[in-house]
Structure formats: structure tokens, C-alpha cells
Amino acid sequence: LNVDDCKPNPCQNGGTCHDLVDNFQCSCPPGTLGYICEINIDDCRPGACHNNGTCIDKVGGFECKCLPGFVGPRCEGDINECLSNPCSTPGTLDCVQLVNDYHCNCKAGFMGRHCESKVNFCATSPCQNGGICTTIHAGHRCTCQDGFYGTNCEFSGYDCDSDPCQNGGICSISEEGGYHCDCLVGTTGTNCEIDSLNECNSNPCKHPEAICQDKLGDYACFCPSKHTGKNCDIYDR
Structure with missing residues (x-):
């Protein structure tokens, strides 16, 4: 009499038992090994779950537990949080999808998580001098009191009153604020205070024995005897 050695089923992990004479044989499902299919092969190989998902080994397979913001059998899908239209206020320019998050790009003049607030550009009192x-x-616009101008009324319109331009420079109010000196040839600097040209370099004194002295925007010729004129070019008998 042949006893059924498959009762009860000795094969583990879902293995199928085949009765033999005074013995049995197990047909093991994929992912298992051993005489009675007792060895479960670890299917959680490196990279099994994407996007830092956690791999849980199963018999003949694995399961991925995904981080928030990801879906799919292997956590391969990034949930698009912008599909729910969270950035729907009038101040929103567009929605940018992030990992388990989103960001609303705001139009100029708006702020907030969903661009729901208008920026008060006057909150910091940018306008000066009243x-x-x-x-x-x-942005903001400043209406300036008389005598002041500039984006923030930071400049006075009377900066030329102190006659700051030297050496014949002409003072004028600058559109950028403050004043500007138009300097005569040979002078430079904020107030035309710098001699930028040595007028003697062109040898303006005509007599070879004349001595040239550089001046601010000018020169002077010291002429030898019987020679006169700005350039010592006149012979006086």
C-alpha cells in the first residue's frame, strides 16, 4: 500500500507536491529554491524601486512602498501636483511641478504661496523728502515736493546753486539726479578740477628758446628778448 506522502503538503511557499513511492517531490514556484521550496530568493535587487521607494520582498516577486509624490509598481511615476490647478488666482503666471510639491510663479506685483496677495510697494516708504x-x-511712483526729483525724490533740484564746477565748467541738472559739469577742453573730473591735458606737448611756443608753462586748460610762453605774442611768434625790433 503506497502512502500519500503529499498529505499534508510538505512543500512551502506555494510549492506543488508530487507523491512518489515512499517519497515526494516539490515543484517550486518562481523565486523559491530547496527540497521543499523553503528558500525564498530575495527579489529586491538594487534599483528595483525607483525614486527611493522601499522594496518589500515577496515570493517570486517584490512590492514597492513609494514615497509621497510617487506612484506606480516601481514608484516610477511622479505625481503632477499642478494638475489640480492649485495656482489659479489672477496673480499667477504659471505652475511648476516639484517632487511631492508645486510652486506658483507670480506675475509682477503679486506674492504669496498661490500669488494671492498684491505687493504693497509703498509699505517701506521709499519716497524721500516728503x-x-x-x-x-x-512698483511704485513718487510724487515729489517742489525742489526734489528722482525715482524716490532723493535729489535736490538746486545742486547747482553752490556753483560747484571749477575752471569755467558749466553746471546743469542731471536726469539721473544731482548735477553735471560740462568741462572746458583740458579739464576733467566731477567738478572740472583736474588738468587732463598738457598743452605744452604740442610745442605751441614758436621760438626755439621760448619756455612753455602748462596751465589748467591753457599754457603760457616765456619768450626770449625781442619776441612777443601768445606763442612768441612776433619779432619786436
């Missing part, structure tokens, strides 16, 4: 601040689309 200027009145008005918020505009993407």
Missing part, C-alpha cells in the same frame, strides 16, 4: 508714494502695476 514725496507721496502710489502703488502701480509692478
Whole structure:
């Protein structure tokens, strides 16, 4: 009499038992080994789960536990948080998908997580010298008191009153603020205070014995006897 050695089933992990004469044989499912299929092969090889998902070994396979923001059998899918249209306020330019998050790019003049707040550009009181601040689309505008100008009323319109330009320079109010000196030839600097040209380099004194002295924007010729004129070019008998 042949006893059924497969009762109860000695094969583990879902193996199929085949009764033999005074013995049995197990047909093991994929991912298992051993006489009675007792060895479960670890299917969690490196890189089995993407995007830092956690691999859980199963019989003949594995399961991935995904981090928030990822889906799929191997966590290969990045959830697009922008599909729910979180950046829907009028101040939003567009939505940028991030990992398990999103970012709203705001139009000029708006701020906040969802660009829901208008920026108060006058909150820091940018207008100086009594200027009145008005918020505009993407910034502010200052209405200046008499005598002041500039983006923030920071410049005085009377900067030329002190006659700052030297050596014949002409003072004018600059559009960028403050004043500007238009210097005569041979002078330079903020206030035309620098002699930028040696007028003697061109040898203006005509007599070979004349001595040239450089001056600010000018020169002087010291002429030998019986020679006169600006350039010692006149012979006086």
C-alpha cells in the first residue's frame, strides 16, 4: 500500500507536491529554491524601486512602498501636483511641478504661496523728502515736493546753486539726479578740477628758446628778448 506522502503538503511557499513511492517531490514556484521550496530568493535587487521607494520582498516577486509624490509598481511615476490647478488666482503666471510639491510663479506685483496677495510697494516708504508714494502695476511712483526729483525724490533740484564746477565748467541738472559739469577742453573730473591735458606737448611756443608753462586748460610762453605774442611768434625790433 503506497502512502500519500503529499498529505499534508510538505512543500512551502506555494510549492506543488508530487507523491512518489515512499517519497515526494516539490515543484517550486518562481523565486523559491530547496527540497521543499523553503528558500525564498530575495527579489529586491538594487534599483528595483525607483525614486527611493522601499522594496518589500515577496515570493517570486517584490512590492514597492513609494514615497509621497510617487506612484506606480516601481514608484516610477511622479505625481503632477499642478494638475489640480492649485495656482489659479489672477496673480499667477504659471505652475511648476516639484517632487511631492508645486510652486506658483507670480506675475509682477503679486506674492504669496498661490500669488494671492498684491505687493504693497509703498509699505517701506521709499519716497524721500516728503514725496507721496502710489502703488502701480509692478512698483511704485513718487510724487515729489517742489525742489526734489528722482525715482524716490532723493535729489535736490538746486545742486547747482553752490556753483560747484571749477575752471569755467558749466553746471546743469542731471536726469539721473544731482548735477553735471560740462568741462572746458583740458579739464576733467566731477567738478572740472583736474588738468587732463598738457598743452605744452604740442610745442605751441614758436621760438626755439621760448619756455612753455602748462596751465589748467591753457599754457603760457616765456619768450626770449625781442619776441612777443601768445606763442612768441612776433619779432619786436
